[in-house]
Amino acid sequence: MPIARLTSRALVRVSGPDARPFLHNLLTQDVETLKPGDLRFGALLSPPGRLLFDLFLWGEADGVTLDVAAGRRDALIQRLTLYRLRAKVNVAADERPVFASWPGVAAGFTVDPRLSELGGRALGDQPADADEDDWHDHRLRVGAPDPDADGGSDRAYPIEANFDLLNGVDFRKGCFVGQETTSRMKRRGEIKKRMLPIAFHGPPPPPGAEVLNGELRAGEVLTGRNGAAIALMRLDRLEGALTVDGRPVQARRPEWMSR
Incomplete structure (x- = not known):
């Protein structure tokens, strides 16, 4: 091990x-x-x-x-x-x-x-x-984001980084700094973007590269390695042909996200 x-x-x-x-x-x-x-x-x-x-x-x-x-x-x-x-x-x-x-x-x-x-x-x-x-x-194989290592942590909300699915927020504990926005996003289902793994052939796209669904912006690459990366993806634009810099990519929801 x-x-x-x-x-x-x-x-x-x-x-x-x-x-x-x-x-x-x-x-x-x-x-x-x-x-x-x-x-x-x-x-x-x-x-x-x-x-x-x-x-x-x-x-x-x-x-x-x-x-x-x-x-x-x-x-x-x-x-x-x-x-x-x-x-x-x-x-x-x-x-x-x-x-x-x-x-x-x-x-x-x-x-x-x-x-x-x-x-x-x-x-x-x-x-x-x-x-x-x-x-x-x-x-990256597991599909778990690391907000600091993957970049974008100073712009993302915790739910966009899947903290609600990774035991990172206790919604029963009461007040904490930033609690109002976090609880409202979870309660109202106002979750438009999440950090998701993407797969591709070859070296990773540069951080900040756009993920496109046709001509529509579907997300942004945060960081990655050969064949895999984490991207901040729009959940309403996951279906269809996704590309980054003209290369096809596949976004996936890891199995643990639906538990």
């Missing part, structure tokens, strides 16, 4: 007596019930409801460890510090590495809270025998 260090991810430790209620009021996920050893998936949104940070939340005895895109860690620390006000919390970088195993869950790993098909995750040194590119190849 391959194990890879995810160098694109980094950790932020939030500790102190107010750590859980502090994060619970900010994030899309229920933090109050997060027990030591638990792992959940969530996000911190902008007040208008767009994605700022996709996060994995690790329950610790004295707080919560957040797994965030490495290039965004300092921005997350700054944002949480601004929100802290009088809360009794400490926000600091945690230098432990992040690892993934797939397609199963290696010993000492915790199942990925988004999908069991994505394998497991672990913090701290592990005997890696694969690299992060191998992990992303697997993720």
Whole structure:
């Protein structure tokens, strides 16, 4: 079973007596019930409801460890510090590495809270025998978007990035930053676009390339590898002949989207 260090991810430790209620009021996920050893998936949104940070939340005895895109860690620390006000919390970088195993869950790993098909995750040194590119190849086969790795995270709404289908939003927990827009989109079914896998022959189109359905714009390529990519697609224009830069492509809804 391959194990890879995810160098694109980094950790932020939030500790102190107010750590859980502090994060619970900010994030899309229920933090109050997060027990030591638990792992959940969530996000911190902008007040208008767009994605700022996709996060994995690790329950610790004295707080919560957040797994965030490495290039965004300092921005997350700054944002949480601004929100802290009088809360009794400490926000600091945690230098432990992040690892993934797939397609199963290696010993000492915790199942990925988004999908069991994505394998497991672990913090701290592990005997890696694969690299992060191998992990992303697997993720694209599963059809699961990674908002930061795939780009467009600062423009997308969490539901467009399938957070509602990947256990990334707890709609029962009450308020969080950006909650009004997120709940309204889900409740009213105002979901016009989603991140979906696309398949093609050859190298990936450049990020930002248009997916066309005939002459109509059907989506935008976010990122990819040979033969596969993630695109932000209009759900009403999936049927028919799709092309990118004149090449035929196929968009698909992964099986897990209909569970």
